[in-house]
Amino acid sequence: MRVTAVIMAGGRGERFWPKSRNNCPKQFLSLTSDGETMIQKTVKRLESLVEAEDIFIVTNAAYSELVYDQLPQIPKENVLAEPCARNTAPCIAFAAAVIGKKYDDAVMLVLPSDHLIGYQTMYMKTLKKAVNTALDGDNLVTIGITPTYAETGYGYINFGDEKGDAYEVERFVEKPDLKTAKEYLASGKYLWNSGMFVWKISSFMKNMKKFMPDVHDGAVRIGESFGTESYEETLVREFEAFTSESVDFGIMEKASDIYTIPGSFGWDDVGNWLAVERINETDENRNYIDGDVIAVDSKHITVCGGKRLVAAVGMRDTIIVDTDDVLLVCSKNSTQDVKKVIAELKEKNRNELV
C-alpha cells in the first residue's frame, strides 16, 4: 500500500516569539546554523520513504505562500489550506479525506512540522516498523520516544504488552509533575508522546466516524469536492463548522487497537528557546551565539542577533533575541512566560508585534 505523509504546519509557535510571528511561525524559521527551516528539514528527512507527490502539508491558509516558497518540490495541490484553526483532529481528517479521494486507501504518516530528529537511520527504521504495524489490521500507531530523563513538559504514553515491534497502548497521560514523571521513568512502562502517528486512512476514518462523526462526514464532503469548482466553498463551510479538538483527546484516548512503536532517534520537540542551545553547537562558555555579538564574561547564554550589534556583559543563563521591531531578554528559568508578553500585546491590540 502506498505510504503518504501529512505534515501539520498550522501551528503558531508562540514560545519562539519574537522570531516566530503570526505571519511566520516557528516551522518556517531556521533555528539551526545550516539555514534550513524546520519544515524543510521535516520534508527532507522523508525523502527515502515517501515520494514528494505523496507528501501533504496542512497549514493555515495564510501560510500557503510560505510553503510554496520553502517547499517547491511539493505539488501545490498537496498544500491543504485550513480556513481556520480547529486543532489536530479536523486537520488530520481533512488530509485523510483528500488523500482518500486520490488513492482510495493509503498509509498516512502524520508528522509535526517543527520537531528535529538527530538520528535519521533510526528514525526511518522506527517509521517503517510503524507502517508495518499500521498495515497489520486497523491499528492506530503512535511513535513513542524512550525517555532519557523525567521531563515534565511532555505527555506520556503508558504501554502494556508487546506485539511484534509494537506495544499495546494502555493510556495517554497529560504532562506530569516531577514526582510523577520520575515514577513513570522508574516503571519502565512509559514513553514520551511525540505527536507522530501512523495509520491507514481507512483505519483512521473508521475511528473518526465512530468518535467524531460530524467531523468525519464534513471531511468526507471536503474530500469529495477536492479538485472540483465547489471545493473552496465546501472547505470553508465544513471546516468552520468543525469542533476544535486534538486527535489525542478526540480519537486516541477513546479508540481500541492503539499501538506504540518506541523510538530513540534524537528527537527534540524544539519546544521553546531553551532548545536552541541543545540543537546547536555552543562555545567554550556554553554560549550559543548567532549574529553580530560581543559577549564579555558571559556564560550559558543564547543570543539570536538581528541587524544590530548585541553586547552581552556579565550575563548568565539568559536568552536574548533581537528582531527589527522587538527585543526579548528572557531568563532561562522563565521561557514559559514569553506567552504572557504575547497575551499582554494581544490585550493591548498590538497585533502587529504578535
Added chain:
Amino acid sequence: MRVTAVIMAGGRGERFWPKSRNNCPKQFLSLTSDGETMIQKTVKRLESLVEAEDIFIVTNAAYSELVYDQLPQIPKENVLAEPCARNTAPCIAFAAAVIGKKYDDAVMLVLPSDHLIGYQTMYMKTLKKAVNTALDGDNLVTIGITPTYAETGYGYINFGDEKGDAYEVERFVEKPDLKTAKEYLASGKYLWNSGMFVWKISSFMKNMKKFMPDVHDGAVRIGESFGTESYEETLVREFEAFTSESVDFGIMEKASDIYTIPGSFGWDDVGNWLAVERINETDENRNYIDGDVIAVDSKHITVCGGKRLVAAVGMRDTIIVDTDDVLLVCSKNSTQDVKKVIAELKEKNRNELV
C-alpha cells in the same frame, strides 16, 4: 571679584555606552525623565551665582555644535574648543588664560559637566563658602563630599585642620579597596573627591607656572591670541604640544594652600548605568523603565528602550539599553566591563559603533 565658571565638557562618557557615543557623549544626553541633558542641568544650577556671559564651556572641537544647540544662552565665544584631549590640567589652564585676558583676575569655579546635584540650595551655600575661601589668599579649594558609605569608585581627600568653613587638605588618595575605604570612613578625616575646584585665576596660574611651566606658558600664549586672527593657529600649535595631565596629579597633589569645603548636596557623579536607577524614580519592583517595555516577573532591572518593544521576562539585576544600532544587555555586577566591549570594537576598527 567677578565669579566665573568653567564647565569641563570634553569627556567621552564610555561607561554610558551605547547611549553615550563619540559623537554625543554622556554630558549631552538626558539620563533623567525630565529630558534635560546633563550639561543643561549643570549650567542651569549656576543661574543664581554666575552670569551666562561668565560661564565658559571647554569641550572637544567636535562637540561645539552640541554646546551651541543645548546652551543657546551661553555666548558662542565662551565655548572653548580643545583641538585634542590633554586631560584636565591643560583644559583648565586654557580656560584660565582666556578668562584672564577678559577679566584680568576673577574667581573660577571649575565644574564637571556630567554630575547631578540633588539639593540646590545646599550646593549654592557650599560653592559660596568655596568662593570666600578662594578669595582669602591664594588658596586652591576643592569641594569634598561627605561620604555616606565606603565607596571604592571615588578618590578621597584626607583633610586636617579647620580654617573657617574650610579644612586644610593633607593629601589626595586614589580609589581605595573596600577595607581601606571603610577605614577612611571610620577615621572621619576623608571626603570624596568631587572634581569640583574653586580658585582665583591668579592663584591657579601661579601654581601652573611653578608645577607645569610649559603648559602655563602655552596657555598664556593662547590667551593672548584669543580674539585675534592668530587664535586658531596658536591654539592648535600650543595645545597639541601640551603634556596630558590631570589637575589632581599635576597641581593639587603638589601645591600648598589647598583647602577643601565639605559638602552634602545630593551629589552623584552618574558614573555608570547603575546611576540611572539612583537618579530616577523606580516602580514597585524597583525597576527603572523608560520606553516601550513589557516586563514580566522582572525585578531590579534598568531598561532604556529605543524605537522597538523591549520584552524583559524573568530578569533580575540587569541593565538593558536599546539603541538603533547597538543593544547592550549587562549584569549590574559588570557595568565596569562595558569598556571591554568598546575596546573590542576599537580593536576591530568598528569605530562607527563607539
